[in-house]
Amino acid sequence: MSEALITCESLVRIYQTGSIEVQALQGLDLVVNRGEMVAVVGASGSGKSTLLSILAGIDAPTAGKAHVERWDLLAMSRADRVRYRRETVGFVRQQTASNLVPYLTSRQVIDLPMTAARKPARARRQRTSELLEALGVADCADRRPAEMSGGQQQRVAIAVALANRPHVLFADEPTGELDSATSAEVFGALRDVNQRYGVTVVVVTHDPGVSGQVERTVAIRDGRTSSEVLRRTATNEDGDTHVIAEEYAVMDRAGRVQIPREYRETLHLTNRVRLALEADHVRIHPDRTLP
Numbered sequence: 151m152s153e154a155l156i157t158c159e160s161l162v163r164i165y166q167t168g169s170i171e172v173q174a175l176q177g178l179d180l181v182v183n184r185g186e187m188v189a190v191v192g193a194s195g196s197g198k199s200t201l202l203s204i205l206a207g208i209d210a211p212t213a214g215k216a217h218v219e220r221w222d223l224l225a226m227s228r229a230d231r232v233r234y235r236r237e238t239v240g241f242v243r244q245q246t247a248s249n250l251v252p253y254l255t256s257r258q259v260i261d262l263p264m265t266a267a268r269k270p271a272r273a274r275r276q277r278t279s280e281l282l283e284a285l286g287v288a289d290c291a292d293r294r295p296a297e298m299s300g301g302q303q304q305r306v307a308i309a310v311a312l313a314n315r316p317h318v319l320f321a322d323e324p325t326g327e328l329d330s331a332t333s334a335e336v337f338g339a340l341r342d343v344n345q346r347y348g349v350t351v352v353v354v355t356h357d358p359g360v361s362g363q364v365e366r367t368v369a370i371r372d373g374r375t376s377s378e379v380l381r382r383t384a385t386n387e388d389g390d391t392h393v394i395a396e397e398y399a400v401m402d403r404a405g406r407v408q409i410p411r412e413y414r415e416t417l418h419l420t421n422r423v424r425l426a427l428e429a430d431h432v433r434i435h436p437d438r439t440l441p
C-alpha cells in the first residue's frame with residue numbers, strides 16, 4: 151500500500167474582499183502518495199493556485215483538513231510555517247523572473263535557501279554543483295537570469311526549490327511563459343528529479359500535452375476535485391506497449407460522488423436516482439417515477 155504524503159479532506163478557502171466572499175475551494179478532496187508526480191488541471195478560477203499556495207504553506211485554509219507528512223496545515227504556528235517552507239516543500243512559480251534574483255548568479259541563488267537553513271559551506275557548494283549538473287545547467291553556474299533563456303531560468307528555479315532536499319515540490323504553471331519545445335524540456339526536468347530524487351511533484355498546468363505525460367491528472371472544477379485520469383502502460387500479446395488512460399470520479403469519505411454533467415444530461419438524471427448494488431459494481435438509473 152502506498153503511503154499518503156498529502157491528504158486534503160473537504161478543504162475550504164474563502165477570500166473576503168469587503169462584503170464580497172469568494173469560495174475559491176469548496177470542499178476539495180485529494181490524496182497524493184509519496185513519490186508520485188501529479189498534474190492538477192482546471193479552468194481559470196477553478197482554485198488551482200489557491201490549492202497550491204495552501205499546500206506550500208503560503209496561504210492558510212478556512213476549513214476542512216489538510217496534512218502534508220506530519221504537518222497539519224490548519225494548525226501551524228508562524229514558526230512551524232517557516233520551518234515547513236524551508237524543510238519540507240519547494241516551490242516553482244510561473245514567472246521565470248520571480249523565481250530568481252536579477253543580480254545573483256545561478257550558483258549564488260541556489261546557495262541562498264541553504265544559507266538560510268544554516269548548512270555548512272562545503273555541503274552547500276557540493277549540493278549546488280550536483281543540482282546544476284542534474285538539471286543540465288552546469289554551464290549557467292556563473293550567469294545571471296538576464297544571461298539565460300526562459301527554459302534555463304526555470305531549470306535553475308527547480309534547483310533552488312530542491313536545494314534543501316524537500317520531500318515535495320510544487321510548481322504553479324512552471325511552463326506558462328515558455329514555448330512548447332522549451333516547456334517539454336522543463337517538464338522533462340521535473341519528471342527527472344521526481345525519479346532521481348524520489349521527490350513528490352505536484353504541478354498545476356493548463357497544458358493538456360503536459361498532463362498527458364504524468365501517471366495521474368487531477369481535474370478541479372469550481373473548487374472541488376471533479377475527476378482523476380490515471381495512465382498506465384500496457385503491453386499486448388504482440389509485445390507492443392500503449393498507454394491506457396482511465397477516468398475516475400472522486401469519492402469523499404461520506405461516499406459522495408459527482409456524476410459528470412454530460413452523463414446527467416444524456417440520461418436525464420435529476421435530483422433523485424435509483425441505485426442498485428451488484429456483485430462488483432453499483433448501477434445508477436434515472437428515476438422512472440418522474441413524469
Ligand SMILES: Nc1ncnc2c1ncn2[C@@H]1O[C@H](COP(=O)(O)OP(=O)(O)OP(=O)(O)O)[C@@H](O)[C@H]1O
Pocket residue numbers: 165166167172173174192193194195196197198199200201
Ligand atoms: N487573494 C484573493 N482575494 C480574493 N479572491 C481571490 C484571491 N485569490 C484568488 N481569488 C479567487 O479565487 C478563485 C480561485 O482562484 P485561483 O487563482 O486559485 O484559480 P486558478 O484555477 O489558479 O486560476 P488561473 O488558472 O487563472 O490561475 C477565483 O475566483 C479568484 O478570483
